[in-house]
Every structure is written in structure tokens, then in C-alpha cells.
Amino acid sequence: MLQSTEVFREKPPRLVTPAVQVRAREPRVAPGETKPCIVTNHLTAYFGYTTAVKDVSISIAQNAVTAIIGPSGCGKSTLLRCFNRMHETVPSARVDGSVEILGSSIYGENTSPIAVRRHVGMVFQRPTPFPTMSIQANVAAGLRVDRQSHATRGATSEIVEEALQRAGLWAEVKDRLNESATALSGGQQQRLCIARALATRPRVLLLDEPTASLDPLSSQKVEELVYDLRTTVTVVIVTHNLQQAARVSDSTAFLLMGELIEFASTSEMFTAPRDPRTESYITGRFG
Amino acid sequence: MTSLPVDWLEKDRRKLRVDASAFSDKVYEALTAACALVIPALVIAIALAVFVAAWPAFSKLGLSIITTSDWDVAGGHFGAAPALFGTLVSSAVALIIATPLAIGIAIFLSEFSPLWLRQPIGFLVDLLAAIPSVVYGLWGIFVLIPLLRTSVMPFLRDTLHLGSTPFFAGPAYGPSMLAAGIILAIMALPYISSVSREVLMAVPRSQREAALALGATRWEMIRDAVIPYAKSGIIGGIMLGLGRALGETMAVTMVIGNRAEISASLFAPGYTMASLIANEFSEATNDLHLSALMAVGAILFVITLIINALARWLVWSVSKGRLA
Amino acid sequence: MKNARRRHVVSGAMIGLTYVCAVLATLPLLLILWHLIIKGASSISLAFFTHMPRPVGEPGGGMANAIVGTLILIGIASAIGLPIGIGAGLHLAEKKTTPLAQTTRFLADVLNGLPSIVMGIFAWQILVRPIGHFSALAGGVALGAMMIPLVTRTTEEMLLVVPTSLREAALALGYPKWRTSISVVLRTALAGIVTGALVAVARIAGETAPLLFTALGNQFWSTSIGQPIAALPLQIFAYATNAYEELHRLAWAGALVLISIVLVISLAARLVTRSRFGAAVD
Numbered sequence: 012m013l014q015s016t017e018v019f020r021e022k023p024p025r026l027v028t029p030a031v032q033v034r035a036r037e038p039r040v041a042p043g044e045t046k047p048c049i050v051t052n053h054l055t056a057y058f059g060y061t062t063a064v065k066d067v068s069i070s071i072a073q074n075a076v077t078a079i080i081g082p083s084g085c086g087k088s089t090l091l092r093c094f095n096r097m098h099e100t101v102p103s104a105r106v107d108g109s110v111e112i113l114g115s116s117i118y119g120e121n122t123s124p125i126a127v128r129r130h131v132g133m134v135f136q137r138p139t140p141f142p143t144m145s146i147q148a149n150v151a152a153g154l155r156v157d158r159q160s161h162a163t164r165g166a167t168s169e170i171v172e173e174a175l176q177r178a179g180l181w182a183e184v185k186d187r188l189n190e191s192a193t194a195l196s197g198g199q200q201q202r203l204c205i206a207r208a209l210a211t212r213p214r215v216l217l218l219d220e221p222t223a224s225l226d227p228l229s230s231q232k233v234e235e236l237v238y239d240l241r242t243t244v245t246v247v248i249v250t251h252n253l254q255q256a257a258r259v260s261d262s263t264a265f266l267l268m269g270e271l272i273e274f275a276s277t278s279e280m281f282t283a284p285r286d287p288r289t290e291s292y293i294t295g296r297f298g
Numbered sequence: 299m300t301s302l303p304v305d306w307l308e309k310d311r312r313k314l315r316v317d318a319s320a321f322s323d324k325v326y327e328a329l330t331a332a333c334a335l336v337i338p339a340l341v342i343a344i345a346l347a348v349f350v351a352a353w354p355a356f357s358k359l360g361l362s363i364i365t366t367s368d369w370d371v372a373g374g375h376f377g378a379a380p381a382l383f384g385t386l387v388s389s390a391v392a393l394i395i396a397t398p399l400a401i402g403i404a405i406f407l408s409e410f411s412p413l414w415l416r417q418p419i420g421f422l423v424d425l426l427a428a429i430p431s432v433v434y435g436l437w438g439i440f441v442l443i444p445l446l447r448t449s450v451m452p453f454l455r456d457t458l459h460l461g462s463t464p465f466f467a468g469p470a471y472g473p474s475m476l477a478a479g480i481i482l483a484i485m486a487l488p489y490i491s492s493v494s495r496e497v498l499m500a501v502p503r504s505q506r507e508a509a510l511a512l513g514a515t516r517w518e519m520i521r522d523a524v525i526p527y528a529k530s531g532i533i534g535g536i537m538l539g540l541g542r543a544l545g546e547t548m549a550v551t552m553v554i555g556n557r558a559e560i561s562a563s564l565f566a567p568g569y570t571m572a573s574l575i576a577n578e579f580s581e582a583t584n585d586l587h588l589s590a591l592m593a594v595g596a597i598l599f600v601i602t603l604i605i606n607a608l609a610r611w612l613v614w615s616v617s618k619g620r621l622a
Numbered sequence: 623m624k625n626a627r628r629r630h631v632v633s634g635a636m637i638g639l640t641y642v643c644a645v646l647a648t649l650p651l652l653l654i655l656w657h658l659i660i661k662g663a664s665s666i667s668l669a670f671f672t673h674m675p676r677p678v679g680e681p682g683g684g685m686a687n688a689i690v691g692t693l694i695l696i697g698i699a700s701a702i703g704l705p706i707g708i709g710a711g712l713h714l715a716e717k718k719t720t721p722l723a724q725t726t727r728f729l730a731d732v733l734n735g736l737p738s739i740v741m742g743i744f745a746w747q748i749l750v751r752p753i754g755h756f757s758a759l760a761g762g763v764a765l766g767a768m769m770i771p772l773v774t775r776t777t778e779e780m781l782l783v784v785p786t787s788l789r790e791a792a793l794a795l796g797y798p799k800w801r802t803s804i805s806v807v808l809r810t811a812l813a814g815i816v817t818g819a820l821v822a823v824a825r826i827a828g829e830t831a832p833l834l835f836t837a838l839g840n841q842f843w844s845t846s847i848g849q850p851i852a853a854l855p856l857q858i859f860a861y862a863t864n865a866y867e868e869l870h871r872l873a874w875a876g877a878l879v880l881i882s883i884v885l886v887i888s889l890a891a892r893l894v895t896r897s898r899f900g901a902a903v904d
Contacts, residue, residue: 100793129796139791143809153795207795250570319798326800330716331868333709334726337774340767341729347747389655400645410637411644422648422893428888429654430828432855433877436862437654440661484650491647517633538735545737547831548859572739572831579835595743599736606735610728 048073048245054108056089063089066267076246078260087249087268091217095131096124132208136220138200147188153211166291177208179236198229218248235261265289352596355589376590380558384568389543391479396487404494427488435552438481443472464562473555476564481549486539493535495530534612541605547572571598662878665871687843691852698762703769711777730771742832758851761837765826776818780811817891824887830855
């Protein structure tokens with residue numbers, strides 16, 4: 012699946028040796044070419060008096076995978092958490108500026124953060140299945156709090172199956188749905204968490220370094236399913252792993268010390284970054 | 299997958315009542331905060347109840363309750379000095395016996411014990427704290443006191459010739475300050491040991507290794523590097539044990555002999571504040587008598603409150619409040 | 623060189639001393655258990671649990687009223703102590719360092735160390751004196767007041783062990799805060815919380831002093847909350863200090879029953895917390 016490739020266009024004025032191989036496939040979606048899904052405007056996020064995200068204005072495309080990269084502490088997780096209003100769950104956290112998802116502002120006065128979170132799924136770095144629940148109950152956990160949409164029991168098991176299929180886990184667990192979720196391996200647990208996030212059919216899926224604690228084989232499975240999801244869901248993935256960003260994403264945003272330095276299509280970003288800081292990070296001079 | 303309408307959030311916002319969950323959150327917070335408030339309220343309520351009950355005696359008798367020895371119900375004199383004396387002495391004896399043992403076993407468990415033995419022995423020592431007081435008393439009456447009377451006391455008095463000292467003088471019938479001290483020592487032991495064990499184990503390895511690298515023997519390392527580091531925690535543990543010993547009622551009542559007199563001898567029977575209250579309560583006839591008993595209770599309350607608060611503060615300052 | 627030798631000898635001697643301390647410290651427990659079994663086991667029979675005490679002088683009899691009385695007292699105490707204790711524990715685990723939380727935590731520990739007789743005085747002053755007679759309710763309240771700080775602290779400890787990532791995962795799914803606390807955090811910590819509750823129950827089941835002037839004890843069969851009620855530790859105390867040999871026998875049996883319950887619960891508690899959280903505990 013992973014192939015290295017030649018540079019596939021004319022040499023740009025400034026030759027940069029690609030530190031990462033860019034996967035050739037089509038079609039690549041560049042920012043600005045399709046409808047925007049998440050649009051931020053002068054978004055600034057604070058922890059008390061510390062500014063973690065500074066004045067970020069970005070437009071993330073629909074039904075595509077966007078990666079956010081940057082060195083540790085640059086604010087990429089914080090930026091991600093502003094998209095589903097998880098940032099404010101930390102005491103003394105604050106947000107200025109606006110974030111719109113599919114045209115609706117999520118920070119409006121009358122907007123409930125809970126409603127936002129039910130339409131935006133999130134998967135964290137460490138797999139977090141609920142230990143006292145079975146696999147089935149875990150996947151359905153998000154449904155149970157949203158009773159208006161998913162009432163009947165029959166619908167629940169169908170939805171659970173659909174979510175597990177989308178997460179690529181169905182074949183492995185279909186015979187043991189009632190077993191405890193903690194019996195699964197790390198990679199399976201993470202895919203379970205992805206299924207749990209997908210069960211509510213979110214429009215947006217946020218992934219915060221989802222393969223950081225997984226072995227390479229499981230990481231590969233997760234990357235493949237992320238790539239497949241982009242036809243139906245807008246995916247934003249924060250990652251430390253540059254190769255992963257190159258493999259999986261259509262567009263990439265580079266953050267440094269809370270500021271958005273560059274945002275471009277992945278192939279451009281990794282072969283001809285415009286900002287010298289981006290180039291330094293990608294070629295491994297720091298971070 | 300069909301696409302949701304652009305105003306997907308609008309649609310859900312109507313369905314999801316923003317107030318509903320915010321309201322439930324507030325109710326939840328209020329309920330849990332109310333439960334938490336019960337605890338300080340309880341402390342205040344106990345203090346109030348005890349002092350209100352004790353006030354008649356305090357206002358009439360003042361400090362003579364603890365400075366005089368004459369407990370004369372009919373005459374209206376209530377001097378509980380022997381009880382105060384007994385409480386302090388029995389607890390002191392208990393600490394003298396228990397502290398070296400407790401610290402010794404704490405050192406053993408944290409330094410020398412083979413790993414597989416650590417949990418079982420620690421568990422056995424901690425279990426001592428779970429045994430009900432009345433069971434200790436039962437054992438004290440039928441096992442300890444006969445043992446003291448027939449073996450230990452004669453041994454101390456005759457074989458060790460301690461009978462000539464004022465501390466071991468007088469007839470040795472069994473029920474005595476010594477018996478109370480021994481039982482209290484067993485009851486205080488797990489508290490001192492458990493706290494000491496935790497603070498000793500919390501001493502960082504670097505301290506130990508630095509001492510050993512300087513050429514200290516294992517014992518010297520413990521004496522000079524580990525224990526000083528854990529000192530305030532150990533003292534806190536001792537105070538915890540003291541607090542337990544001061545307030546102990548049943549086991550003491552059953553073995554101390556319940557005689558209101560002040561004597562220097564450990565062989566003599568005595569009285570403690572807690573056993574005084576326990577013994578006389580059901581027979582208290584007039585209000586002043588009751589109030590005097592409550593006054594003794596109030597004094598006990600204050601003493602143990604201070605000791606426990608000090609103990610907790612000491613223990614917390616060492617191990618950041620993670621102990622039960 | 624001689625000095626070094628001496629130091630090593632001293633070191634060895636002190637280490638040996640700690641071994642001796644270990645033996646001496648575990649001895650009392652084993653001795654007490656030994657005597658309890660020897661003197662009490664022979665009196666344990668079905669009759670012990672089902673029969674009432676016989677008039678003095680007649681052989682046989684049991685402690686049925688005391689056992690039932692203890693159960694009723696535990697019930698009342700738990701009804702007070704468990705909800706308030708768990709609620710307070712939830713508050714402490716979530717609020718962590720607010721002034722209320724810190725004060726409550728400190729005072730809970732202080733309350734845990736108070737003499738139980740003071741709790742009895744408290745319940746007597748508010749529930750016996752105004753009403754005019756002793757009651758099981760007063761005893762239950764005294765015991766319940768003792769349970770509250772115990773349950774609070776163990777609940778808090780168990781809740782703090784639950785990783786914050788679980789709470790975050792629930793919030794990200796759209797769980798409201800209260801639901802996260804109850805359906806996810808509390809539920810995950812439930813085994814430990816139940817264990818802590820059982821340990822608290824075992825502790826108060828053995829308390830005598832608070833019952834001396836609240837529940838008082840009762841020679842006859844009574845299950846009424848508003849009347850004095852028998853209790854196992856009260857009965858043990860009464861029989862142990864009595865002159866008749868026959869009653870001593872029953873006292874030993876009662877003590878054996880009491881301590882068996884306490885031991886089983888303590889052992890189970892140890893196993894539960896160790897298996898869930900590894901050797902990090904203790």
C-alpha cells in the first residue's frame with residue numbers, strides 16, 4: 012500500500028529534498044477547492060493567562076482529511092479541542108474568536124456544548140473504552156445520551172454494527188459483542204473508540220494522535236480506516252508523525268507556538284513548503 | 299450517507315434543551331456540595347451538643363472538675379482528676395510500648411522484609427485496627443489479666459525486683475493500669491505502624507543510596523538518612539495512635555479496674571475519662587451528675603480533637619493527604 | 623577497622639531487632655484469634671443464631687435478638703452514612719482543592735479519629751434526651767454519623783483512581799457533566815466504593831460505646847426503631863462483665879461471630895483493591 016514515488020511535477024524554484032515520501036493517489040483535495048466544513052476566525056485559546064492558540068484563522072475542507080502538525084506544546088491539541096468545545100472543560104480555560112462548523116457557529120450564546128459534542132466525534136491518544144461496559148454497550152454509549160434520535164433497541168444494534176464496520180472492527184468482534192471491552196488488544200480498543208465516536212454519525216471526526224500508543228500494525232490499520240472515512244466524514248488529525256501526516260491527509264496545517272504558520276495541500280507542504288520554519292520542521296532540524 | 303442540512307446545529311438545538319442539562323448539572327453540584335457540607339456541620343453539631351449538655355456542670359463547678367479528686371454524687375462534688383490522670387497515664391504507657399514496636403515493624407516491612415512477605419504481614423498488622431474494642435476487652439478480661447496476675451506481674455515485681463519502686467508497688471490482682479496500657483498499645487500499634495510504613499516507603503531512593511555510597515551500614519542509613527526524612531510523618535502516626543488510645547472506651551473499661559484513685563503504681567487499678575462516662579451514665583440520677591459526665595466528655599472531645607488535628611496536619615505535610 | 627566491625631555488628635543487631643518487632647507485632651492478632659476459636663467455636667451452632675438468651679442458670683440459648691438488632695442498626699446507619707458519604711466523596715474528588723473541599727477532607731479525617739463515645743453523647747443529646755427514652759434510631763444515628771467520614775474518604779480515594787481520560791472520553795461523546803460523574807466515573811469506581819462501604823459497615827458493626835446510651839440494649843426480642851434494641855457488641859460486653867460462666871461462653875461465641883464478619887470483609891476489601899489497582903496500593 013505504501014509506495015515511494017518520484018517527484019511528480021516540475022521542479023519548483025527552491026528544491027527541497029522531501030524528508031517524507033508523499034503518497035501518489037488521487038484525487039488530492041487542496042484547501043479552497045471544496046466546501047469548507049470548519050471555519051475559524053481569529054481563534055485564540057487561553058489557559059488562564061497563557062495563550063495556547065494565537066489568532067488562528069483556518070478553513071478546513073469537508074469530506075477530506077486534514078492533518079495538524081507541529082512540535083510538542085505548539086497548541087495543536089488545544090486547537091483540535093476548540094472544534095468540539097472540549098477546551099473549556101478545563102478550569103480557567105477560555106476561547107476568543109469564532110468557530111463555525113457547516114455554517115453554524117458553535118460558540119454562540121445559546122449553543123449547548125453538549126449538542127456540539129454529539130455532532131463532532133473525538134478519539135484520544137490512549138484508547139479509553141469504558142471498562143465496566145461490554146463492546147456493544149461501549150459503541151452505543153454515545154447513543155444513550157441522545158435518546159431523541161435513537162429510540163428503539165433494534166436500531167441500536169444496527170447502528171452498532173454499522174459503526175463497527177466503518178471502524179474495521181466488526182469481523183473481529185461480531186461474535187463477542189457482550190464481552191468486556193477491556194479484553195481487546197490496544198489496537199482493537201482504539202478502533203472501538205473510533206467506532207464509538209462514529210456511532211452517532213458525526214459530520215466531523217477529530218483524532219488527537221490516535222496511533223501514538225499503538226504498535227505499527229495497529230497504526231497502519233487505523234490509518235487505512237481514516238483514509239477510507241474521508242468520503243463520508245470530515246477528519247482532522249493531530250499527529251507527531253510526519254510520515255503519517257503525509258500518508259493519510261489531503262491538507263496539512265503547521266502550527267508553531269500557537270500560531271498557524273502554513274496551511275497547504277499535503278503534497279505542497281511536504282515538497283515545497285513556503286515558510287522557512289515549516290521547512291525546518293519537516294526536514295527535522297527541530298521538533 | 300446523506301448530508302445533513304447546513305443548519306444541522308439549529309435542528310439539534312431545538313431538540314436539545316440547553317437548560318435541561320445545565321439544570322441537571324446544577325442540581326448535581328448542589329447535592330454533592332450539600333453532602334460535603336454535612337461534615338463540617340457535623341463537627342459543629344457535635345461540639346454544640348456536648349458543650350450544651352456540659353454547660354450546667356461547667357458553670358457550677360468550673361475547672362474543679364479536672365482539678366479535684368472527689369467524685370461524690372450525693373454531695374454534688376465532681377472531681378474527675380483521677381480519670382484525667384488515668385487517661386493520660388494509660389495512653390502514655392501504651393505509647394511507650396507501642397511506638398518502638400510499630401516503628402520496628404515499619405522499618406522491617408519497608409526495608410528488610412522479603413517482597414512476598416510484605417503484603418501478608420502488613421495486612422495482619424493492619425487487621426489489628428479492625429478488631430472491635432469489646433473483643434479486645436473480652437480477651438483482656440479472660441486471657442490477659444490472668445496472665446498478668448499469674449506470670450507477668452510477679453515476674454516484674456519479684457524477679458526483676460521492680461516491686462520496690464513506686465511504679466510496681468502494691469497488690470497485683472490483675473485489673474490495672476498496666477493491663478490497660480498493654481491493650482491500648484495493641485490497639486494503637488496498627489495506626490502508628492501503618493503511617494510510619496507509608497512515610498518510610500515514600501523516602502526517595504536517592505536518600506538511601508547517598509548514605510550507602512558514603513559507607514554507612516544499613517542500620518546507619520536508616521537511622522541517619524531515612525528516619526530523619528520521615529520524622530514528621532512518624533510523629534504524626536504516633537499522635538494518631540495517641541488519639542486512638544485517649545478515646546478508647548470499652549477495652550479499657552473491661553481491664554482497668556474502674557477505681558477512682560490516683561496511684562503511681564502500674565499494678566493499681568484506675569479510671570479513665572471514657573470509662574467513667576461509660577460506667578456511670580446509666581446510673582446518673584440527677585441533672586448535675588449527668589452534666590458533670592458530659593463535661594468530662596467535653597474535655598475528652600477537646601483533647602482528642604486537638605491531638606487528631608495535629609496528627610492529621612503532620613501526616614499531611616509529609617504525604618500530601620493521601621492517607622485514610 | 624575495629625570500629626567498622628563494631629558498626630556492622632550493631633547494624634546486624636538492630637536489623638535483627640526489627641525482625642523481632644515483626645514477630646511481636648503479629649503475635650497479638652494470632653493470639654486473640656486463637657483464643658476466640660478455642661473458647662467460642664464450641665458454642666457456635668444454629669441455636670446460637672436463632673434462639674433468644676435463656677434465663678441465667680439455664681444452659682443453651684443464643685443471641686438472636688442481638689444479631690437482628692445489629693442488622694437493624696447497620697441498616698439505619700447505612701441509610702444515613704452511605705448516601706451522604708458517597709455524595710461528599712464525589713464532591714471531594716471533583717472539586718479537589720476548593721476551600722470547602724479541603725476543609726471537609728481535613729475534618730473528615732479528624733472525625734474519623736474521634737472517640738466513639740463522643741458520638742454516643744451527641745446522639746443522646748439530640749435524640750434521646752428530648753424524646754425521653756432510648757431507641758434504636760438514636761443508635762443508628764450515632765453509628766451513621768461515624769460512617770459518614772469513613773465512606774467519604776474511601777469513596778474519594780476510589781474515584782481519584784479513575785483516569786481523567788475516561789471522563790474526557792465521556793464528555794467528548796456529549797455526556798453532560800453530571801452524567802459523566804455518575805454513569806462513567808462512579809460506575810467505574812463502583813467495586814472499590816462498595817468495598818469501602820463494607821469496610822465502614824464492618825467497623826461500626828463492632829462499636830459498643832456509642833450504643834451504651836442510645837440503643838441501650840434489650841433482653842427481649844425487639845425490632846422497633848423507637849425502642850431500645852439489642853446489639854451484638856452490647857451483648858458481648860454485658861455477658862463478659864457478668865458473673866455467670868454460661869454467659870461468658872456466649873460472649874466468646876458472639877465475639878467469634880463478630881470478628882469473623884470483620885475478617886472476611888477486610889480480606890475481601892484487600893483483595894478487591896489489590897486486584898484492581900495492582901501493588902501500588904500499600
